[in-house]
Amino acid sequence: xxxxxxxxxxxxxxxxxxxxxxxxxxxxxxxxxxxxxxxxxxxxxxxxxxxxxxxxxxxxxxxxxxxxxxxxxxxxxxxxxxxxxxxxxxxxxxxxxxxxxxxxxxxxxxxxxxxxxxxxxxxxxxxxxxxxxxxxxxxxxxxxxxxxxxxxxxxxxxxxxxxxxxxxxxxxxxxxxxxxxxxxxxxxxxxxxxxxxxxxxxxxxxxxxxxxxxxxxxxxxxxxxxxxxxxxxxxxxxxxxxxxxxxxxxxxxxxxxxxxxxxxxxxxxxxxxxxxxxxxxxxxxxxxxxxxxxxxxxxxxxxxxxxxxxxxxxxxxxxxxxxxxxxxxxxxxxxxxxxxxxxxxxxxxxxxxxxxxxxxxxxxxxxxxxxxxxxxxxxxxxxx
Amino acid sequence: xxxxxxxxxxxxxxxxxxxxxxxxxxxxxxxxxxxxxxxxxxxxxxxxxxxxxxxxxxxxxxxxxxxxxxxxxxxxxxxxxxxxxxxxxxxxxxxxxxxxxxxxxxxxxxxxxxxxxxxxxxxxxxxxxxxxxxxxxxxxxxxxxxxxxxxxxxxxxxxxxxxxxxxxxxxxxxxxxxxxxxxxxxxxxxxxxxxxxxxxxxxxxxxxxxxxxxxxxxxxxxxxxxxxxxxxxxxxxxxxxxxxxxxxxxxxxx
Numbered sequence: 333x334x335x336x337x338x339x340x341x342x343x344x345x346x347x348x349x350x351x352x353x354x355x356x357x358x359x360x361x362x363x364x365x366x367x368x369x370x371x372x373x374x375x376x377x378x379x380x381x382x383x384x385x386x387x388x389x390x391x392x393x394x395x396x397x398x399x400x401x402x403x404x405x406x407x408x409x410x411x412x413x414x415x416x417x418x419x420x421x422x423x424x425x426x427x428x429x430x431x432x433x434x435x436x437x438x439x440x441x442x443x444x445x446x447x448x449x450x451x452x453x454x455x456x457x458x459x460x461x462x463x464x465x466x467x468x469x470x471x472x473x474x475x476x477x478x479x480x481x482x483x484x485x486x487x488x489x490x491x492x493x494x495x496x497x498x499x500x501x502x503x504x505x506x507x508x509x510x511x512x513x514x515x516x517x518x519x520x521x522x523x524x525x526x527x528x529x530x531x532x533x534x535x536x537x538x539x540x541x542x543x544x545x546x547x548x549x550x551x552x553x554x555x556x557x558x559x560x561x562x563x564x565x566x567x568x569x570x571x572x573x574x575x576x577x578x579x580x581x582x583x584x585x586x587x588x589x590x591x592x593x594x595x596x597x598x599x600x601x602x603x604x605x606x607x608x609x610x611x612x613x614x615x616x617x618x619x620x621x622x623x624x625x626x627x628x629x630x631x632x633x634x635x636x637x638x639x640x641x642x643x644x645x646x647x648x649x650x651x652x653x654x655x656x657x658x659x660x661x662x663x664x665x666x667x668x669x670x671x672x673x674x675x676x677x678x679x680x681x682x683x684x685x686x687x688x689x690x691x692x693x694x695x696x697x698x699x700x701x702x703x704x705x706x707x708x709x710x711x712x713x714x715x716x
Numbered sequence: 717x718x719x720x721x722x723x724x725x726x727x728x729x730x731x732x733x734x735x736x737x738x739x740x741x742x743x744x745x746x747x748x749x750x751x752x753x754x755x756x757x758x759x760x761x762x763x764x765x766x767x768x769x770x771x772x773x774x775x776x777x778x779x780x781x782x783x784x785x786x787x788x789x790x791x792x793x794x795x796x797x798x799x800x801x802x803x804x805x806x807x808x809x810x811x812x813x814x815x816x817x818x819x820x821x822x823x824x825x826x827x828x829x830x831x832x833x834x835x836x837x838x839x840x841x842x843x844x845x846x847x848x849x850x851x852x853x854x855x856x857x858x859x860x861x862x863x864x865x866x867x868x869x870x871x872x873x874x875x876x877x878x879x880x881x882x883x884x885x886x887x888x889x890x891x892x893x894x895x896x897x898x899x900x901x902x903x904x905x906x907x908x909x910x911x912x913x914x915x916x917x918x919x920x921x922x923x924x925x926x927x928x929x930x931x932x933x934x935x936x937x938x939x940x941x942x943x944x945x946x947x948x949x950x951x952x953x954x955x956x957x958x959x960x961x962x963x964x965x966x967x968x969x970x
Binding site (some may be wrong): 365366410422437439440504505507508509511512513515516518519520521522523525526527528529532544547548551553554555556557572596597598599601602605606610611612613614615616617618619636640641642643670679680681700701702703704705 | 745747748750751752754755757758761762765768769772776777778779782783786787790791792793794795796797798799800801802803809810813814816817820821824827828832854856866867868869870871873882889931934935936937941
């Protein structure tokens with residue numbers, strides 16, 4: 333929002349009188365970056381060859397404008413996570429000695445079209461931006477110092493420093509964007525070379541030695557190129573995953589014991605990363621590492637339930653133990669998965685799996701009603 | 717005679733093939749060497765870049781989005797492994813993995829209330845609130861979606877349910893909604909509640925079908941029953957707590 337300037341009633345009426353009125357839309361709200369602006373929430377948006385002017389629908393004296401030359405790029409956003417369609421405007425850093433309406437970190441603003449009209453407005457805006465009429469229309473360029481609300485010197489002083497800081501940040505960021513795209517061009521070449529090599533290998537197997545294949549796989553992985561070659565059991569020949577498997581196993585042994593021997597992998601992910609604090613483990617790495625556990629004979633191992641739920645469990649845990657514990661809990665009272673999850677301090681997903689397992693082993697009976705799935709101890713078997 | 721020519725031809729062909737193979741091997745080995753040197757250069761460039769701009773990736777959401785999009789466009793997933801050099805040097809990994817942890821925590825904490833389905837917008841708000849301490853970092857729903865995408869492989873936990881106008885529900889428990897259940901959610905998304913009659917009018921469903929679907933949803937915790945809304949038995953109103961805040965949010969933003 334720090335590229336907008338305030339307009340007096342006279343100023344905007346003169347602009348609107350002298351400049352061609354290309355488009356107009358009611359009920360437009362502004363977003364400062366991703367933040368919805370509480371002040372500029374519902375107004376009429378005008379598009380002229382050089383300016384975007386926003387006038388509050390209730391208070392006509394509240395008006396701001398954005399010079400079109402500050403817009404780098406306009407994007408339409410039909411599919412936001414909330415309702416209204418939006419146009420987002422990416423902006424140049426503000427020029428020095430510019431007195432903005434509001435200090436802001438964001439380099440973009442959004443126009444939210446609460447009562448539609450976005451598509452039409454966007455079309456005209458893009459059209460106007462392409463013509464760059466402000467380069468030829470000189471007469472109407474910035475009109476003197478804009479009228480501002482009274483502000484104490486102190487505050488405006490602070491504002492100015494903030495602004496100056498902001499300006500340097502902005503320069504830094506645009507430099508960052510530039511560096512990024514250079515970097516990516518370079519990365520692209522490398523990625524292409526990798527893919528080329530991989531496809532050759534796929535067509536004619538065995539062109540390079542075992543060692544070289546391992547090397548290539550590690551390159552693929554480190555670059556983040558997703559390829560079947562990296563996906564198939566790469567972990568075995570990588571010390572990182574072996575190490576990680578051992579670490580996860582030792583970190584999780586205690587909590588696993590406390591929670592009755594098994595936890596969902598999602599919970600393990602949270603637990604392990606909370607324990608680490610930094611240099612977090614990616615979900616994919618965790619899964620790879622856990623897959624190795626069995627072959628490394630660690631005290632924990634991966635288990636996939638029929639439902640697709642993936643858990644980590646103690647290697648010496650027998651289904652019978654789980655069933656026994658579940659049954660003990662059931663003997664106290666009939667249970668829904670939610671209740672068992674509270675009882676054992678585990679996730680609902682897992683509690684459900686445990687109850688289903690108990691059912692399959694004949695230790696529990698289900699009662700399926702509108703109140704959900706509830707399990708009772710299996711008295712049919714016991715009475716025999 | 718003919719046969720000998722034939723054999724000779726085959727031998728010749730084999731020879732050529734073998735030569736091609738040799739050449740191919742040479743090329744592949746060459747390329748691998750080239751690749752490793754290129755990777756070395758790239759690595760140093762990324763290091764250089766990280767020194768200058770590491771903070772932007774963590775703090776500036778536009779920058780992050782751009783980075784992700786560029787990676788996608790060249791066919792790279794910077795988040796795949798924590799040992800990948802994007803993640804190691806730029807810290808993008810930690811950012812998203814931590815976000816993943818926070819998302820799981822938020823979902824677990826609200827599971828009992830919404831049956832494990834939450835509007836993306838609400839999830840976003842809650843995550844933002846939970847990470848106040850690391851303020852100074854901007855966050856967008858795009859970041860949330862990327863983090864969720866990574867979590868998917870840890871079992872069939874996270875799925876996205878797309879509603880009209882780009883609204884998205886995040887389901888954090890296993891089990892996909894059936895087609896019928898999905899349709900019910902679609903119809904109910906504006907008001908967050910529905911009756912058997914609504915379904916009859918809007919989807920032309922038989923009463924039995926509607927009842928079955930709704931009861932299933934009640935029993936799995938997605939819907940709540942309201943017996944006091946109407947007079948007759950036909951007026952049972954089914955509420956979807958998941959959609960409360962979605963409709964509340966949309967009131968606030970529209």
